[in-house]
Amino acid sequence: MSAFSAIGEEREIDRDEYTPTVEPQATWCPGCGDFGVLKSLKQALPEVGRTPEETLLVTGIGCSGKLNSYLDSYGFHTLHGRALPVARAAALANPELEVIAAGGDGDGYGIGGNHFVHTARENHDMTYIVFNNEIFGLTKGQTSPTSPKGHKSKTQPHGSAKTPIRPLSMALTSGASFVARTAAVNPNQARDILVQAMEHDGFAHVDFLTQCPTWNKDARQYVPYTDINDSEDYEFDPTNRADAQELMRETEDKLYEGEVLTGIYYREDDRPSYQEEKKQLGELPEEPLAERYFDEDYDWERSYDRFIDQHK
Amino acid sequence: MADDELIWRIAGGSGDGIASTSQNFAKALMRAGLHVFTHRHYPSRIRGGHTYVEVRASADPVKSRGDGYNFLLALGDSFARNPQEGAYYGNEEVKPLSENLDDLREGGVIIYDEGLLDPADVPDFEERVEENDWHVFPLDLRGLAREQGREVMRNTAGVGATCAITGIDLEWIEELMADAMPEEIFEPNLEILETAYEQVSENYDVDAPDINVPEGEHEEEQLLMSGSDAIAYGAIDEGCRFISGYPMTPWTEVFTIMSQNLPELGGISEQVEDEIAAAALAVGASHAGAKAMSGSSGGGFALMSEPLGLAEMSETPVVLIEAMRAGPSTGMPTKPEQGDLEHVLYTSQGDSHRVVLAPGTVQEAYDHSRTAFRLAYDYQIPSVVLYDQKLSGELTNVPASHFDREPNPTMGKTLTEAELEEQPHTEDGKFLRFQHETDDGVSPRSIPGQKGGRYLVTGNEHNEAGHISEDPDNRVAQVNRRFQKLDAIRADLDENSLLAPYGPEEAEYGILTFGSQQGTVEEAVDRLNANGTSVKALAVNELAPYPVESVEAFVESVDEVLVVEMNASAQFRGLTQKELGRYGEKLHSLLKYNGNPFEPAEIVEGFETSIVEDGELPGPETKFVPAAGD
Numbered sequence: 001m002s003a004f005s006a007i008g009e010e011r012e013i014d015r016d017e018y019t020p021t022v023e024p025q026a027t028w029c030p031g032c033g034d035f036g037v038l039k040s041l042k043q044a045l046p047e048v049g050r051t052p053e054e055t056l057l058v059t060g061i062g063c064s065g066k067l068n069s070y071l072d073s074y075g076f077h078t079l080h081g082r083a084l085p086v087a088r089a090a091a092l093a094n095p096e097l098e099v100i101a102a103g104g105d106g107d108g109y110g111i112g113g114n115h116f117v118h119t120a121r122e123n124h125d126m127t128y129i130v131f132n133n134e135i136f137g138l139t140k141g142q143t144s145p146t147s148p149k150g151h152k153s154k155t156q157p158h159g160s161a162k163t164p165i166r167p168l169s170m171a172l173t174s175g176a177s178f179v180a181r182t183a184a185v186n187p188n189q190a191r192d193i194l195v196q197a198m199e200h201d202g203f204a205h206v207d208f209l210t211q212c213p214t215w216n217k218d219a220r221q222y223v224p225y226t227d228i229n230d231s232e233d234y235e236f237d238p239t240n241r242a243d244a245q246e247l248m249r250e251t252e253d254k255l256y257e258g259e260v261l262t263g264i265y266y267r268e269d270d271r272p273s274y275q276e277e278k279k280q281l282g283e284l285p286e287e288p289l290a291e292r293y294f295d296e297d298y299d300w301e302r303s304y305d306r307f308i309d310q311h312k
Numbered sequence: 313m314a315d316d317e318l319i320w321r322i323a324g325g326s327g328d329g330i331a332s333t334s335q336n337f338a339k340a341l342m343r344a345g346l347h348v349f350t351h352r353h354y355p356s357r358i359r360g361g362h363t364y365v366e367v368r369a370s371a372d373p374v375k376s377r378g379d380g381y382n383f384l385l386a387l388g389d390s391f392a393r394n395p396q397e398g399a400y401y402g403n404e405e406v407k408p409l410s411e412n413l414d415d416l417r418e419g420g421v422i423i424y425d426e427g428l429l430d431p432a433d434v435p436d437f438e439e440r441v442e443e444n445d446w447h448v449f450p451l452d453l454r455g456l457a458r459e460q461g462r463e464v465m466r467n468t469a470g471v472g473a474t475c476a477i478t479g480i481d482l483e484w485i486e487e488l489m490a491d492a493m494p495e496e497i498f499e500p501n502l503e504i505l506e507t508a509y510e511q512v513s514e515n516y517d518v519d520a521p522d523i524n525v526p527e528g529e530h531e532e533e534q535l536l537m538s539g540s541d542a543i544a545y546g547a548i549d550e551g552c553r554f555i556s557g558y559p560m561t562p563w564t565e566v567f568t569i570m571s572q573n574l575p576e577l578g579g580i581s582e583q584v585e586d587e588i589a590a591a592a593l594a595v596g597a598s599h600a601g602a603k604a605m606s607g608s609s610g611g612g613f614a615l616m617s618e619p620l621g622l623a624e625m626s627e628t629p630v631v632l633i634e635a636m637r638a639g640p641s642t643g644m645p646t647k648p649e650q651g652d653l654e655h656v657l658y659t660s661q662g663d664s665h666r667v668v669l670a671p672g673t674v675q676e677a678y679d680h681s682r683t684a685f686r687l688a689y690d691y692q693i694p695s696v697v698l699y700d701q702k703l704s705g706e707l708t709n710v711p712a713s714h715f716d717r718e719p720n721p722t723m724g725k726t727l728t729e730a731e732l733e734e735q736p737h738t739e740d741g742k743f744l745r746f747q748h749e750t751d752d753g754v755s756p757r758s759i760p761g762q763k764g765g766r767y768l769v770t771g772n773e774h775n776e777a778g779h780i781s782e783d784p785d786n787r788v789a790q791v792n793r794r795f796q797k798l799d800a801i802r803a804d805l806d807e808n809s810l811l812a813p814y815g816p817e818e819a820e821y822g823i824l825t826f827g828s829q830q831g832t833v834e835e836a837v838d839r840l841n842a843n844g845t846s847v848k849a850l851a852v853n854e855l856a857p858y859p860v861e862s863v864e865a866f867v868e869s870v871d872e873v874l875v876v877e878m879n880a881s882a883q884f885r886g887l888t889q890k891e892l893g894r895y896g897e898k899l900h901s902l903l904k905y906n907g908n909p910f911e912p913a914e915i916v917e918g919f920e921t922s923i924v925e926d927g928e929l930p931g932p933e934t935k936f937v938p939a940a941g942d
Contacts, residue, residue, distance in 0.1 A: 004761030005729060021740045022779055056600070056760045061771075068768050069780060074760035076599055076626070077770035077780070078592070079618050085589040089596030089604075090760065092580055093554060097600065097761055118585040278580075285578040289553055290601025290759055292578075293723050300719035304545050307573055308715070311535035312343075 003294030006053030007096045013046035017072070024069035027138070033210025034063055034131055036184025037102075038070050041129075043187075044194035045073075050098040058087035060103035060112060062138045064131035067102050081112030088124040094288035095275050098198060099126040105146040106136045109165045113145070120174035120203050125273035127197045127204045130167065133212040141215030148256040166252040167207045168265055172244060177202035177268040179244065181251075183209035183222040186262060193264060202273040209260065228263035238264045315417070317370040318478060318525050319381035322470065323408040325389030327359035333467040334365035335707060336492060337474075339536045340484040341369045342709045345528040348536070349831075350707040351377035353908075356561070356645040360391030362407040371528035374708070375673075375831030379913040380415040383478070383523075385470045388428020388454060390463065406433040413440060421447045421521050423473050425466060427454030447521040449473065449512065456508055460500045468501045472508030477518050478525045482509055533712040539677040539703035539828075540565035542710075543633060544573065546681025547605055551721030552631070553579030554604040556593035558586055560612045561645045562704040563635040567607070587612040591619035594630045598623075599769070601759035603685060603723070607633025607697075610652045611642060614659070620694050621660035626769045627692040627746070627757070627794070629724065631684045636700040638907055647907030648701035650827055651879035653887065656698050657856055663791060665798055667695040668856035672830025675714050676853060677703060679810060682720070687804065689724035691754050691797045698855065700878070702909045703828040725756040732764045743767050744776045748789045753796030802857040811862050815841060815848030821923060822870035823849040824863070824899070826884050829876055829910055836915035843916070845924060852884075858891040867895050872939075874919055880905040882937055889940070901937035908933070 019042070028034050045055060055073040059065040061080035068075035074097075078086045087101035108116055108130040119128070134151075136142040143153045145165040152159045171179045178200040182190040190208065197204035209222045228234045228247065237243050244266035251261040278284035292298040320337065324330045331352065338348045346369040355361035368378045386408040409424050409431060416422070422441075424431065431437045431450075441448055451473055457466040468489075475482050482505065489501055512518060543566050547555075555574060557567040571581040580597070584590050587608045594606035608616060613634045623630045636652040638644035656668055667687050671677040677699065684695035727735065735756060736744045745767035747755045758765025768778040773790060775781040813822075815837045825833045830851035840847045850866045852859065867873055873895075875885040882901040889896050902918045904910050914934050921927040922936040929936050 003728065004759070004763075006763040007761045009763075020779075021738070021742070022777065025780055025782075053763055053766050054761055058596070066780075068770070072766070074766055075768040075770075075778075076596070077768065077772065078595075079622055079771055082588065082592045082619065082622075085584065085592035086596035086599070089554070089556065089582070089593035090600035092582070093597040093600040093602040093604075094761060114585050115589055118589070281575075283575045284580060288601075288761075289578075289580060289597070290761070292553075293551065293601060293603070293721055293726070294728055298721070300551065300721050301577070304548050304573060304577075306576070308535065308712075311537050311541065312533070312712075 003291055004094070004096070004288070006051055009051055009054070010049070013049070013051055015042045015046050017052050018042045018045060020070070020072040024066065027066045027069070028063060029214045031213040032063070033133060033184035033212065034067070036187060036190065037129060037131055037208050037210060038067060040187055040190035040194055041071060043191045044198065047195050048098070048198045050198070055098045055100065056090055058083045058090065058099065058101045060107035062104040062107050062136070064102055064104035064107060081107050081110070081115065084112060084115040084119045084128065087126055088119055091124055091126045092275065092284065094290045095125065096288055100129065100198070101126060102129040102131065104137070105130060105132045105134060106144040109145040109167055117170070117174045120171050120176035120205060122274045123175060123177050123202045123271065125202055125275050127206065129206045129208050131210045132167065132207050133210045133216055135212050135216040137212050137215055164256070166248070168248040169245070169252060171205040172241070172248060172266055176205045177271045178204035179266040180205070180264045181207040181209065182262050183225055183260065184211065185222050186225055189227055189262060196264065200267065202268070202271060222260045225260040225262050228261050228265070238267050241266065315382050316524060316526055317368060317378065318383060319366055319368045319378050320383040320385065320474065321364050321366045321381045321412060322385045322387065323362065323364035323412045324387035325359070325391045326354055326357050326361045326363045328387060328390055329464055329467050330363050330365055333471065334367050336488055337471055338367045338707055340488045341367065342534050342536050343488065344481070344484045345530055346370060346526065347372060347374045347528065348707070348709050349374040349377060352705045354646050360389060360404065362389065362404070362411050364412060369525070371526035376835050376912055377909070379911045380417050382417045382420040383474065384412050384416055384420065384422045385474060386412060386422065386424040386429060387466060387470060388425045390428070406430065410434045416444065416446065419445045419521070421449070421477060421523065423449045423451055423470060423477070425453040426450040427452045449477065449516060451508070451512065457504060460504045462500065465501055465504050468504050469508040472505040473512045476509045476512035477521065478523045480525055482506070534709040535712050535715065536707050537674050537710050538565070538705055538707050539671065539674050539699055540705070541569060542674045542677035543681040543697060543699070544569035545715060546678040547631065547685060548573060548577065549717050549719055550603065550682045550685035551719060552603045552605050552685060553577065554594065554597040554602040556582040556584055556590045556606045558584060558590050558608065558612060560609045562637060562701040563607050563609045563612065563633060565704050566633050566635065587615035588618060591616040591632060595619050595623050595628050598628050598630050599760070603689065603721070605631040605633065607635065609635045609637050610639045610655065613652065613656065617659040620666065621662065621664050622771045623694040624660070624664050624666060625771045629688040629692050630694050631688050632694060632696045634696055634698045635704050636698065638905070644907050646701065648828065648909050649878050649905060649907070650700055651883065651905070653698065653855070653879070653883040656696050657887065665693065665794070666856060667693060667801060668698055669695065670698040670827040670853045670855055671703065672827055672851045672853050674708050674710050676810060678715060680853065683808070686720065687801055689722070691752070691801055692724065692757065693797055698827065700828050725754050727756050727758050727765065729762050729764065732758055732762060738777060742777055745769065745778050746774060746776050746790065748776060748793055750793065752800035753793045798857045805854050805857070805859070809854065809859070809862070811850065811852065811854060811859055813848050813850045813866055816846060817848070819848035820846040820871055822866060822873040823847060823876055823919070824852060824866070824873055824888060825849065825876040826852045826855065829878065832910045832912050833876055833915060835912040836919065839912060839916050840919060845920065847919065852888070855887065858887065860891050863888060864892055867892065867898060872923055873899050874902050874923055875899050876902045876910065876915055878904050878909060880935070896940040898939060900939050903935045903937065904933060906933045
């Protein structure tokens with residue numbers, strides 16, 4: 001018997017299974033866009049066929065980090081900006097888990113920016129959702145890496161002199177094999193994109209636009225939006241890197257001017273994931289690492305006996 | 313030179329094969345039945361720059377580099393000439409000779425490469441030779457090597473010449489070369505080894521220096537190993553199959569050894585973007601059910617402070633290695649120091665706790681590496697193995713049987729699915745991961761993917777079910793439970809302790825030390841006792857939780873105590889005073905922080921002059937700090 005019998009269990013999954021029975025400490029304000037992410041995720045997971053017990057949700061800190069409290073699965077609420085390294089190690093140790101990392105724009109693009117670049121580069125097989133509301137919410141409204149230029153806050157009272165970060169371009173340039181943007185105001189698209197992100201074999205980055213009604217009153221609510229994959233205005237092939245780059249440039253310039261383009265910008269389905277690459281090199285075991293510790297028959301060979309000769 | 317030991321120093325330029333040549337020479341001597349100990353000195357440079365390795369060999373066990381040396385093989389530094397015109401480079405060409413004369417013992421031997429070195433560039437060379445009764449053998453090692461096609465083989469020529477002068481049987485070297493070298497380079501090397509041996513035997517009076525290379529015999533098979541090797545093997549035997557790291561000297565040694573071995577054993581090694589990520593990966597892998605480790609050296613370990621705290625709060629077992637080098641900041645990358653002790657003990661915010669073990673010998677490095685894993689997984693707490701550049705790189709012979717251990721892949725209180733069913737759950741079936749009521753503070757854990765074990769873990773304070781909680785009663789219960797582990801770990805360590813005083817039980821004086829200075833202190837203790845001073849030593853290599861009872865008993869049993877450590881702020885003495893809560897008037901410090909580890913004679917002299925005679929210390933490289941009073 002597998003030590004992880006929840007993994008791969010095929011059954012009808014009710015989305016209510018992901019709802020915790022304990023009321024989470026109220027952290028999300030009424031009208032918060034984060035509820036939209038939660039709702040889409042709860043819809044997407046059963047569609048992908050993943051049960052709460054085979055799902056590992058790793059979060060950073062901030063309002064986004066509280067997603068764990070609202071979604072009942074195996075969960076690890078880590079540190080500000082550090083969800084990715086924790087999540088990708090779990091995905092390496094047990095590739096059969098559904099590993100989802102989540103964080104906010106400050107968390108993921110600011111303090112965790114280095115990890116974002118490298119996780120994308122390595123193309124780890126996992127999904128990364130970034131709650132992008134262009135503000136630091138839980139610390140009460142400071143300017144974030146995605147806040148528009150000129151944005152005024154208590155820490156930047158004269159307005160931000162910084163150009164906002166370009167998360168989609170950053171993901172693409174770094175090497176992510178799936179880059180999408182969706183918005184809480186578009187729940188059906190969000191669900192579909194999350195399903196595809198989870199089913200994607202490689203690093204799937206989803207920039208999830210969420211509104212912050214408390215601290216970012218000036219922020220546009222991402223309406224109207226255009227779904228680039230459905231729109232007739234955009235001749236667009238998401239498997240074409242140059243197309244993706246061009247469109248990202250456009251939308252990342254226009255985000256703060258009111259035109260919001262959402263959808264899957266880029267997907268590279270034939271690129272092997274990092275896990276696959278490592279397996280090819282003989283650097284990743286076939287079976288989950290975790291499995292063998294529970295296997296009484298596993299042959300723990302006298303390990304370095306084969307290396308000891310060099311010391312004789 | 314009628315010493316009963318050979319301390320052979322090979323000096324040259326970084327990148328000239330000094331390390332590999334000395335390693336082979338040491339191994340050959342070990343195979344010949346001798347006890348060996350190496351000491352490595354190198355600059356933070358890739359090619360060029362003065363570097364040396366000492367190989368000490370004796371028929372009796374050796375525990376340190378010894379004092380000075382009695383045989384110098386000065387090769388040329390082939391990278392001494394800077395290709396960049398006009399750049400300042402100093403007089404590096406002659407450094408393998410000029411930099412290595414101060415500690416050469418009277419009556420010692422010098423072989424130098426006259427193909428690359430001119431002793432005329434060394435001030436007062438002739439006078440010093442005469443004064444110290446040195447035996448000098450100029451040899452064109454480069455020329456010899458060139459004749460066989462490769463200049464780099466002048467190392468081999470030097471070893472051949474060494475054997476001719478010391479009477480070491482060439483067979484030991486040849487056999488090793490045959491094992492270590494591929495056919496195409498073995499043949500020319502063999503040729504050069506024998507040519508050098510013959511030339512020296514024929515052209516010089518090799519009996520002139522009174523060299524007494526001892527003969528010895530090992531009762532059992534020996535291995536030549538460094539502290540880094542031993543830590544890696546300990547981890548592997550304990551079932552560690554995941555390592556993540558970022559290169560930094562000297563931690564890189566453990567990382568490299570593990571990375572070379574783990575894939576073969578079905579494990580995973582990850583080189584990542586920074587040390588925060590490295591430690592966070594280890595936490596993530598452990599959470600997902602692997603035995604995992606990471607590590608770094610001072611500056612990199614500073615970045616690991618946050619994942620370390622997360623591991624403690626989330627009660628995720630993880631082992632971190634801290635290989636100290638001289639700090640602060642980048643400090644001296646290739647020089648040993650024990651200045652990170654307080655950093656490792658106290659880093660991370662809040663009432664944060666960890667296990668800290670500091671092996672003192674290669675054997676202990678293996679044992680403590682295993683213990684660190686066992687404690688981490690049994691008690692769900694981060695463990696740190698604290699050692700330094702000295703122990704990481706020095707090679708010594710250890711009995712093979714010490715490493716002949718059974719694998720221990722157990723995961724401590726990690727539940728199987730069957731066991732999970734028996735555990736307390738909430739009314740609606742959720743596993744209580746962080747239950748308060750336990751014998752030793754450890755609440756059993758489940759692994760993601762296990763049926764019936766679903767839980768949330770967080771770096772925030774949390775309740776029994778793992779949910780974030782700021783409830784005051786819960787806070788106190790959780791903090792108390794995490795603290796409770798420390799008592800349990802202390803009791804566990806006491807039961808399996810490696811701590812044992814060294815020297816006569818009824819000694820008048822004591823020396824306290826920790827980590828890599830242990831062997832050197834023990835040699836000093838032997839000499840002090842032979843000189844008529846009654847001393848014993850205790851190497852306190854379990855630092856957190858601190859072995860209060862053992863140390864108290866030791867301090868109580870002697871009149872005065874010298875605390876020996878390699879840093880300027882007496883961190884270990886501070887820790888000891890803090891933990892014991894008194895005895896300040898008894899604890900004197902002998903400190904060294906010039907980038908070189910203690911030699912036994914420095915401790916002997918430091919002890920005699922400061923404790924026994926109340927006099928001056930031998931030199932500016934060591935510092936005596938008298939007792940602080942209570």
